[in-house]
Structure formats: structure tokens, C-alpha cells
Amino acid sequence: MKGLLAILAMVLAMPLAAQGSAPPAPYAYRQLDDPAQEAAARELMHTLRCIKCQSQSIADSDAPMAGDMRHQVRIRIAAGEEPEAVRRWLMDRYGDYVSYEPVxxxxxxxxxxxxxxxxxxxxxxxxxxxxxxx
Missing domain, CATH: 1.20.5 (Single alpha-helices involved in coiled-coils or other helix-helix interfaces)
Structure with missing residues (x-):
């Protein structure tokens, strides 16, 4: 019975272990090739709050969540979206708290x-x- 409980505990803990070992998003730490797009993305990232950190911007945070948010900002800017549209999308997804510029x-x-x-x-x-x- 104890062996079955140990196996069950390991199976239930596997998703938790997998979360910490996921590689960062490709654009979390890599800049865009176009300097104008990268400048727009960085400017936007300084106005967005990391939802895991204590009011640190996603540009300054090393949290995996901030890396995912930086990735989303960069790929959306690279796809031609306006920074305000990206901000609105992140606010719709994470709530008004994510933006340093209240509406x-x-x-x-x-x-x-x-x-x-x-x-x-x-x-x-x-x-x-x-x-x-x-």
C-alpha cells in the first residue's frame, strides 16, 4: 500500500517538476532584428508590470513569467501590431494590474x-x- 501511495505521489508531482524545467520563450532574452521594432518593444516592456514580481517591469524582471510576457510583446510587435494594441491584449489577458499606465x-x-x-x-x-x- 505504501508503495502505491509513493507512486501516486510521484505521478501527481510530475506536472510541478515539469513547470520549472521548461525552456524560456525564444524572444524572452533575444532582441528583434529590426532596431525600430525592438525600441518600440522595449519602451512598451518598461510600462508593463510583471505579475509574479513585486511591481517590477517585465523589462527588468528575471522571472519566467516576465520572459514569456517579453516574448509575447516582441513577437506581436514583429508581426506589425501597434504597442497600444499589445498593451490592450495583455491587459485583457492579465487584468488592468499589468499596466503601469492606468485606464x-x-x-x-x-x-x-x-x-x-x-x-x-x-x-x-x-x-x-x-x-x-x-
Whole structure:
């Protein structure tokens, strides 16, 4: 019975072991041949957040996930996609968190609205206190 459990544990652990041994994507660490396309890809990569790292851009991260994202950026730029279309595709795939440049949407509008409201409220409080003293 113990032998059967050991075999079952090894079979269930095989997918986990395979994940760490996968080779990096071809364009994870290789630049594009066209310097203009590589420049556009690198500029975009500096504005995208690695979803595995602590707020590090995919251009600066050594995580395998960041390598896969760099690969996707480079092959899509090489295929002629605009950087903004690539950003939108990555945001659709991984969520708004992946971009350092936030967009206003139904879920993020409070993040844009609350700071001006708080500044207005603070200004109103200061104005009323100064008016009372005068």
C-alpha cells in the first residue's frame, strides 16, 4: 500500500517538476532584428508590470513569467501590431494590474475621482475655518 501511495505521489508531482524545467520563450532574452521594432518593444516592456514580481517591469524582471510576457510583446510587435494594441491584449489577458499606465473603467473610476473630491473637501474645510476666524 505504501508503495502505491509513493507512486501516486510521484505521478501527481510530475506536472510541478515539469513547470520549472521548461525552456524560456525564444524572444524572452533575444532582441528583434529590426532596431525600430525592438525600441518600440522595449519602451512598451518598461510600462508593463510583471505579475509574479513585486511591481517590477517585465523589462527588468528575471522571472519566467516576465520572459514569456517579453516574448509575447516582441513577437506581436514583429508581426506589425501597434504597442497600444499589445498593451490592450495583455491587459485583457492579465487584468488592468499589468499596466503601469492606468485606464479609467467601470471598476477603476473611484481611484480617479476620490483624490479630487478629498482635495475639494479639504479646501472647503480650510476655507470655512478661515472664514470663521475673520
Amino acid at each position: 479609467m473603467s467601470a471598476t477603476t473610476w473611484p481611484l480617479f475621482a476620490i483624490p479630487p473630491i478629498l482635495a475639494l473637501l479639504a479646501g472647503l474645510i480650510v476655507w470655512r475655518r478661515l472664514r470663521r476666524r475673520a
